[in-house]
Amino acid sequence: MTTRGEPEAAPLAPGACGIERRAALAALLGAAALASAGAGAAPAETVELAMSEYRFSPDRLRFRRGLAYRLELENRGSELHEFTAPEFLASIALDNPEVLAPGSQEVVVRPGERKELRFVALRRGRYAMRCADHDWAGMVGEIVIA
Ligand SMILES: [Cu+2]
Secondary structure, three states, X not given: OOXXXXXXXXXXXXXXXXXXXXXXXXXXXXXXXHHHHHHHHOOOEEEEEEEEOOEEEOOEEEEOOOOXXXXXXXXXXXXXXXXXXXXXXXXXXXXOHHHOOOOOOEEEEOOOXXXXXXXXXXXXXXXEEEOOOOHHHOOEEEEEEO
């Protein structure tokens, strides 16, 4: 056989690319392990969050640390609404980060549209949620991970 010697053990390229890649992979594996652990223990619980002019319904969400959820966002209004909760998003292992608007930490939901966040709640705390477009109109709420 003429395999090249140990490609996996090749010296790291200059810079921290390899290390960053490993850290990212470890984070992904950790999140996946947590998610599958949560999913294995019990099926993900579905929680509905309706968006309209100008409120979230309900305006308080409660999750339990270590459990898996599907948070269904449904825009029942006639304007575009956003789910903006960066501290909350930093406190969960999100299975489908592609649901976030590109380059941002929020979910944009058009009128009549539904989007889903699949995650395991990781860190206890109280987190603000708001619609970045309509928080001035009172479109705000709170999320608790207990
Ligand atoms: Cu809004």
